Amino acid sequence: xxQKPRGTMDILPDEVGxxxxxxxxxxxxxxxxxxxxxxxxxxxxxxxxxxxxxxxTDVVQKEMYTFxxxxxxxxxxxxxxxxxxxxxxxxxxxxxxxxxxxxxxLINCFRYEKPQAGRSREFFQFGTEMFGAAxxxxxxxxxxxxxxxxxxLGVSDIHLHINSIGCPECRPNHRQALKDYFAxxxxxxxxxCRERLDKNPMRILDCKSPVCSEIAKGAPKTLDxxxxxxxxxxxxxxxxxxxxxxxxxxxxxxxxxxxYYTRTVxxxxxxxxxxxxxxxxxxxYDGLMKELGGPQLPxxxxxxxxxxxxxxxxxxxxxxxxxxxxxxxxxxMGDKAQKKAAEIVSRLRxxxxxxxYDLVGRSLxxxxxxxxxxxxxxxxxxxxxxxxxxxxxxxxxxxxxxSEIALNDTAAIAKAVL
Ligand code: HAM
Numbered sequence: 001x002x003q004k005p006r007g008t009m010d011i012l013p014d015e016v017g018x019x020x021x022x023x024x025x026x027x028x029x030x031x032x033x034x035x036x037x038x039x040x041x042x043x044x045x046x047x048x049x050x051x052x053x054x055x056x057t058d059v060v061q062k063e064m065y066t067f068x069x070x071x072x073x074x075x076x077x078x079x080x081x082x083x084x085x086x087x088x089x090x091x092x093x094x095x096x097x098x099x100x101x102x103x104x105x106l107i108n109c110f111r112y113e114k115p116q117a118g119r120s121r122e123f124f125q126f127g128t129e130m131f132g133a134a135x136x137x138x139x140x141x142x143x144x145x146x147x148x149x150x151x152x153l154g155v156s157d158i159h160l161h162i163n164s165i166g167c168p169e170c171r172p173n174h175r176q177a178l179k180d181y182f183a184x185x186x187x188x189x190x191x192x193c194r195e196r197l198d199k200n201p202m203r204i205l206d207c208k209s210p211v212c213s214e215i216a217k218g219a220p221k222t223l224d225x226x227x228x229x230x231x232x233x234x235x236x237x238x239x240x241x242x243x244x245x246x247x248x249x250x251x252x253x254x255x256x257x258x259x260y261y262t263r264t265v266x267x268x269x270x271x272x273x274x275x276x277x278x279x280x281x282x283x284x285y286d287g288l289m290k291e292l293g294g295p296q297l298p299x300x301x302x303x304x305x306x307x308x309x310x311x312x313x314x315x316x317x318x319x320x321x322x323x324x325x326x327x328x329x330x331x332x333m334g335d336k337a338q339k340k341a342a343e344i345v346s347r348l349r350x351x352x353x354x355x356x357y358d359l360v361g362r363s364l365x366x367x368x369x370x371x372x373x374x375x376x377x378x379x380x381x382x383x384x385x386x387x388x389x390x391x392x393x394x395x396x397x398x399x400x401x402x403s404e405i406a407l408n409d410t411a412a413i414a415k416a417v418l
Pocket of ligand 1: 079080081082111113118119120121122123124125127128129257258278279280281282283284300301302303304305306307308
């Protein structure tokens with residue numbers, strides 16, 4: 001038996017309705033905020049993520065699906081969407097479009113992580129990115145989008161945590177403080193973090209090893225090292241969120257696991273879904289566009305993990321959408337009747353009406369049972385008598401009302417079942 005790769009999932013028809021509902025709602029909310037969809041390749045040059053996400057991050061050091069193609073070029077299945085969106089704007093010459101430029105995406109991502117509830121190796125994200133808006137009102141707008149979507153999806157018991165991790169002006173002081181702090185624990189840190197100590201001590205803060213994360217709890221906080229500009233940016237964000245009525249907690253422990261962030265970082269956390277409780281994470285990345293060879297253009301965005309949103313919806317006992325059921329099921333007896341059923345169903349479908357008829361040669365009784373299981377709203381039975389008279393009876397399965405129609409009058413049939 002060939003099995004699916006570890007950490008991937010099959011989304012079967014019974015489950016797919018909730019995914020479609022989440023995706024549809026995400027698109028609607030993104031469009032409500034003026035965002036347009038962008039689609040980029042599922043794999044990119046490895047260097048894009050090394051430079052974009054950062055080569056001392058867990059994602060790049062431990063989790064990427066990297067392979068050489070037949071000509072020896074190194075490619076990586078995307079572990080996230082932001083770097084690809086930035087690359088696409090630069091490559092397609094879209095960095096001087098009317099600003100702010102607002103984009104969203106629904107993508108699969110790949111990370112070689114230890115699978116558990118809410119964490120898989122192939123996972124799905126709804127993401128948004130806004131470019132060209134440096135003001136804190138843009139940060140609030142992005143957070144408001146995520147908040148509106150989570151509310152529309154009925155996710156209750158979810159908390160917004162915000163923090164500021166500063167800019168290239170104020171980072172060096174914090175970095176030095178981190179170096180001094182972690183240096184005294186050098187021998188206890190994992191091997192990767194010992195290397196990070198010199199290169200990028202901030203990444204020790206999101207190491208998943210239990211020893212490193214315990215040590216990290218006492219580390220100096222970015223908020224204590226912010227420059228005046230970063231402080232006023234953060235103050236304006238808080239004031240705008242207050243004005244919008246969006247509740248938040250200031251959480252100095254949020255640093256995010258990707259290197260491109262500057263200033264605002266945030267997460268929506270749903271503790272009820274278990275250890276992997278970050279449903280949505282994002283922040284500002286004012287240096288990324290330049291880092292990847294484009295102009296200096298500020299950016300801010302987030303990505304929401306769809307598996308985790310669905311877990312949170314289920315734990316909030318959200319009423320899930322029902323699978324669509326046929327408006328009409330035509331039961332037929334004999335070849336002529338089946339041909340007539342095919343003709344009617346085909347015309348109804350052309351008009352956008354969900355209709356079905358027997359394709360497997362069931363008995364009349366079995367066909368009616370099938371219609372019932374499919375939850376068909378109306379049924380129509382065609383046998384030799386109906387073919388001869390050209391008339392048949394449509395039955396409303398909800399209230400048992402019946403009406404007679406002419407089999408050639410598809411418009412009347414359509415009207416009767418709508
Ligand atoms: P991230 O925090 O790495 O950020 O991922 C965003 C979200 O994707 C997480 O909060 C989580 O819900 C989901 N996620 C991440 N890894 C997994 C996994 N292995 N299994 C299931 N779900 C997962 C980013 O990806 C950034 N690109 C977000 C961003 C956009 N920042 C600015 N713009």
